[in-house]
Amino acid sequence: MAELLVWPALLAYGEAAVAYAGNVRRPGSLGRLxxxxxRLGWLAQTALxxxxxxxxxxxxxxxxAGSLNLFVWLIVGAYLIWGCSPSFRLLGxxxxxxxxxxxxxxxxxxxxxxxTHTAWHDVVLVAHVGFVLxxxxxxxVAAGLAALELWHERLLKRHRAGVLRLRLPAVVxxxxxxxxxxxxxxxxxxxxxxxxxxxxxxxxxxxLMAGTLAAWLLYxxxxxxxxxxxxxxxxxxxxxxxxxxxxVLQLGLLVTHVA
Amino acid sequence: xxxxxxxxxxxxxxVEVRERVAVDPDGAAxxxxxxAAGGEAVCLSTCNxxxxxxxxxxxxxxxxxxxxxxxxxxxxxxxxxxxYIYRLEQEDAAVHLFRVAAGLDSLVPGEGEILGQVRTAYExxxxxxxxxxxxxxxxxxGKKVRTDTAIAESPGTxxxxxxxxxxxxxxxxxxxxxAIVGAGKVGTLAAKRLIKRGADLTFVANRTAERGEQLAAExxxxxxxxxxxxxxxxxxxxxxxxxxAPEIVLSAEDVARALPARKGRPLLLIDLAVPRDLDPAINDxxxxxxxxxxxxxxxxxxxxxxxxxxxxxAEAIAAxxxxxxxxxxxxxxxxxxxxxxxxxAEAIRRGELAKASSRLAGLSEQERExxxxxxxxxxxxxxxxxxxxxxxxxxxxxxxxxxxxxx
Numbered sequence: 007m008a009e010l011l012v013w014p015a016l017l018a019y020g021e022a023a024v025a026y027a028g029n030v031r032r033p034g035s036l037g038r039l040x041x042x043x044x045r046l047g048w049l050a051q052t053a054l055x056x057x058x059x060x061x062x063x064x065x066x067x068x069x070x071a072g073s074l075n076l077f078v079w080l081i082v083g084a085y086l087i088w089g090c091s092p093s094f095r096l097l098g099x100x101x102x103x104x105x106x107x108x109x110x111x112x113x114x115x116x117x118x119x120x121x122t123h124t125a126w127h128d129v130v131l132v133a134h135v136g137f138v139l140x141x142x143x144x145x146x147v148a149a150g151l152a153a154l155e156l157w158h159e160r161l162l163k164r165h166r167a168g169v170l171r172l173r174l175p176a177v178v179x180x181x182x183x184x185x186x187x188x189x190x191x192x193x194x195x196x197x198x199x200x201x202x203x204x205x206x207x208x209x210x211x212x213x214l215m216a217g218t219l220a221a222w223l224l225y226x227x228x229x230x231x232x233x234x235x236x237x238x239x240x241x242x243x244x245x246x247x248x249x250x251x252x253x254v255l256q257l258g259l260l261v262t263h264v265a
Numbered sequence: 266x267x268x269x270x271x272x273x274x275x276x277x278x279x280v281e282v283r284e285r286v287a288v289d290p291d292g293a294a295x296x297x298x299x300x301a302a303g304g305e306a307v308c309l310s311t312c313n314x315x316x317x318x319x320x321x322x323x324x325x326x327x328x329x330x331x332x333x334x335x336x337x338x339x340x341x342x343x344x345x346x347x348x349y350i351y352r353l354e355q356e357d358a359a360v361h362l363f364r365v366a367a368g369l370d371s372l373v374p375g376e377g378e379i380l381g382q383v384r385t386a387y388e389x390x391x392x393x394x395x396x397x398x399x400x401x402x403x404x405x406x407g408k409k410v411r412t413d414t415a416i417a418e419s420p421g422t423x424x425x426x427x428x429x430x431x432x433x434x435x436x437x438x439x440x441x442x443x444a445i446v447g448a449g450k451v452g453t454l455a456a457k458r459l460i461k462r463g464a465d466l467t468f469v470a471n472r473t474a475e476r477g478e479q480l481a482a483e484x485x486x487x488x489x490x491x492x493x494x495x496x497x498x499x500x501x502x503x504x505x506x507x508x509x510a511p512e513i514v515l516s517a518e519d520v521a522r523a524l525p526a527r528k529g530r531p532l533l534l535i536d537l538a539v540p541r542d543l544d545p546a547i548n549d550x551x552x553x554x555x556x557x558x559x560x561x562x563x564x565x566x567x568x569x570x571x572x573x574x575x576x577x578x579a580e581a582i583a584a585x586x587x588x589x590x591x592x593x594x595x596x597x598x599x600x601x602x603x604x605x606x607x608x609x610a611e612a613i614r615r616g617e618l619a620k621a622s623s624r625l626a627g628l629s630e631q632e633r634e635x636x637x638x639x640x641x642x643x644x645x646x647x648x649x650x651x652x653x654x655x656x657x658x659x660x661x662x663x664x665x666x667x668x669x670x671x672x
Contacts, residue, residue: 037413092412163548167563168567170415170418170568171415171418171568175436176434177434177531178531235528236527236529238531239552241529
């Protein structure tokens, strides 16, 4: 059953990634195809997660590969909030190849299997992982928005005459969305960290917890720099650094954490 | 029922004529209602056109009525209005509306306001099956052209390029604040473009107090002496400068001093003066985008180069949507035949049910309903394919007759 759902999701995400790339050269119907790919892929992946949840003995995404599956679903879900607007199609070009790649990785590593066994029955632990993953997905989308903002700013600063034809979202809009996404994600990360800290006396501070704490501090600093100090470009650049931290935490340290 | 368009626009009529036949949305709705008279009619009236779309059985009578109504609005005899009137029928009228909705027939090609005006006309018109289909198809075409092409982002002048760049930085310009430095004609024109897009004028800094006050009163800002231009930088989002000063009037240091108070809010500076008014080093400051006249002209030139291709794409979309509408219109010719087939099938179904009524007497009311619904579904499924084929054949026949005429 899971096999039947993971392939449509992978194919649809892959199709969306290719169509977004084609849409840069020939805007139009390819952009619409890409959006449908995202929508259908996300629906297929949602069904996959429902099947996994229905058949699992406990929290179905407790493995590294499983958490990657959930992470991809959250990223695409966050992207879908704006992704249907033509002006955000370039964001899709940044997000969808990444999402398709991670889902493929999750599939290869067994994160999309329908019957999983887990020792995770602790609601607090599940909430901890769930909120941290929501935050990481939000930070990933924020990084895409920040990259788009920095690129748009660069084009404007360098007086690139063709900037109008790219039909990018306005710099101010990208800035607001980046800050808002980071603020919401930071809230989710804070909520996710509380159960983690509650378990500190029992399990001690491991590398993943320390890294997640560092990410929290970095994103809090980004919000401070943007909102209080007015350092827009620096905040956008740091959002990219934050994404690198998320990648290290999600793809690297989580392996050791759940092993 | 035939589709007919009778109207006048900037292509045929000077403003003196257009202003006489123009009506507000209430007037357009009333006119549509009056002309529909049991049929369908929509009046689209903007500053560049007044067009009436009618679906009527007797198109020559409808034409007379629309022409008399327009002449009545203009306060002239119908014959005097005749040179300014155009008439289109069926698919030609549809393709025309698709081009109008796409902004291809506008005075400023590609402008986006027309799509909203078409929507308002549709919402307030007296529509039925034909005009419903026509206008919803036109709105779809207008949206598709704006999504799939860049015709809306093709400024033809430096002042419209400045407004387009402001939209790149701020998006929706509603609430953006403009400061004008120098009350010259070029700067005023650029400021007016920005105001038209929703920005507010806050300051006019000019060397001559009288001219500055005059412009501030006209456009709704606060006049300032030129020396106090630095004060505007903390609050303004867009600065448009066009003085005849021989030296720089705003230095990078002046702008840098205002930046902390701006908290990262971008500042777009448009320098339309030669020699330049604004220090080129301003562009190196964070969150500041400085465009001089050469930069704007480069933007115009670039978009003009791509403009033809974008317009060709837009025309192709309008033509292909027109083709689809033509097929739909042609399939309407098959409607009487389809209705007749359906009626015949329904009569057979009812007849057979009546014949079998004695054998079905033992059935409960619920079971009877189930049998009734079952037979209906069978008939509908049997008829589906032939009806689709009939519609396709009508469209094919239309294409075939067109090819014969062309051949």
